Amino acid sequence: MLLEVKELDAGYGYLQILRKVCLTIDKGEYVCIVGPNGAGKSTTMKAISGLIKPMGGKIIFNGEDITGLPAYEITQKGIAFVSEEMNLFVNMTVQENLLMGAYIIRDKKIQRDRLDFIFDLFPRLAERKKQLAGTMSGGERKMLAIGRGMMSNPTLMLVDEPSFGLAPQLTENVFQSLDVLAKSGVTIMLVEQNVTKTLSVTNRGYVLENGKIGLAGKSSDLANDGYVRKVFLGV
């Protein structure tokens, strides 16, 4: 098992959002969390990546207890987080942003190899490498955020709503690039609003509601589940 989240409680200040959330991911899996707005999907990812401190429970990554470690140490352990807000460095160029993604890699040669890999994956970023991140379009920024997450060659990627606010065509692009990553052996945990699409590309899924895991199972089963169809797919 690559990641095991056991009875995780988390929230902001005194406000508890997550209640006893349990989930697991095996190496190489492509897993999703779906759920209504405000269910706590982003909070789950922030807790795993160390941006907020869990109030209780355990997070085990690669057999090691990482509960409560600061975010930079969790990144060094091999978990990359692509946040909903992207958190790009808007006054740096595309290339500088990508190089920042490889901050934990000190070897210049490996950095260059990673950069070439990302530019192959997203030729659009290669064309724009001298442009300031803050002047890019929404879709390009999403690509850049995903590319920056990839730069550290993570074992596990947490991707939060990559298609949020994108035109359908760009959404398609983003899903395709995630597919490429998944096929290249990266383990991915995806949070998405676009439930139909997400369940059709991932292996397994969790349904999060009000800070609790309601349902879990193979994505194809969830897509046919009566409750999911009624609540999320509106059929």
Added chain:
Amino acid sequence: MMAMSEKFSLEFNLKAGENNFMSKNNKAFVGWIKSAPGITISGSIILAVFATIYSGPYILVNVIITGGMLALVATGLTLILGVLNIAMFAHGEYFMIGSLTAYYVFTPISNYVNENPDSILAITGPLIAIALSMISGAIAGVISEKIVFGPLRRRSTDNWVMNSFLLTVGLSVLLINLHQLIFGADFKGIVRYWGGMPTEIAGVFISRDRIMAFIISAFIVLVFWLFMTYTRTGRAIRAVSQDVTGAQIVGINIENIVLLTIALSCALSGVAGGSLLFMYPSYPTMGLEPLYMAWFVVILSGLGNILGAVVGAFMVALLKVMTVEYVGAGWDFVVPSILIMMVLIFKPSGIFGSEVRGVLDK
């Protein structure tokens, strides 16, 4: 300076076109505002050239010395603002600490050199004093972070901008009074660092100390700029100032960067105080003038814009020197203040835009 300014106006002209808040009948005015960097920089250069021709090259010398010093203080201020989100009003006190250190280190050295004129200390002594003023600035910065800012940040970041600002004001008062209590309120100055005959450059005689002061500040600003632009750590500092969460995500230890930033910034202020000891003797409230001048620079060039601060430092220095020359010595605060108010009203993001726009809104 010239080449750099040109690069700026190019860069910042590209970024123009985001100030659409003015109404249509102000179009011509907006057009002028949009090229503000170009106009101000070329205007400053023309002004400097005319003043030099009209009143003599010593004007230029004064501008360069004052500007170099201001650049050191203002880049530190801008860095602390960008990375720690603190409106720092104790920055002049690190300048004071630097000059105080230089005074107490250099005085015995100078006495020794008077008795042994052939000693190598005649040349290296001032450098030792100046280097130690830099180090003492850094240490004072680290101590402030450890016992003042760090604890506040860990306790609560609610209302951070206001609370941290008030803390810096308190810190400033505390340090000024500590100086007075321990070292007294009198002027602690030196006659010269290197001495010797003034050097003639293009018809003006400039003392060796002034030349060295400029070389030191130019060298430090250059090294600092290279560090910020090309090194891994320098990039990390910029990353933290642009997006703290993003910086954490890519694996940067924020606490380390914060500590390094405050140490660096205070070191820059300390070395400015140390290297100018021959012009400005050390006394408790000596830091207030460089502090206000540096704030003028930061507001003029845009909050958090490091490169802009260097150019802005020379502009404010020019303004100050020209005011003293043509308006009167008592006016050197009034004229820059009026200009700063105009900048705040008409171009609040500063003449060069802002690298960390919105940092104060968080």
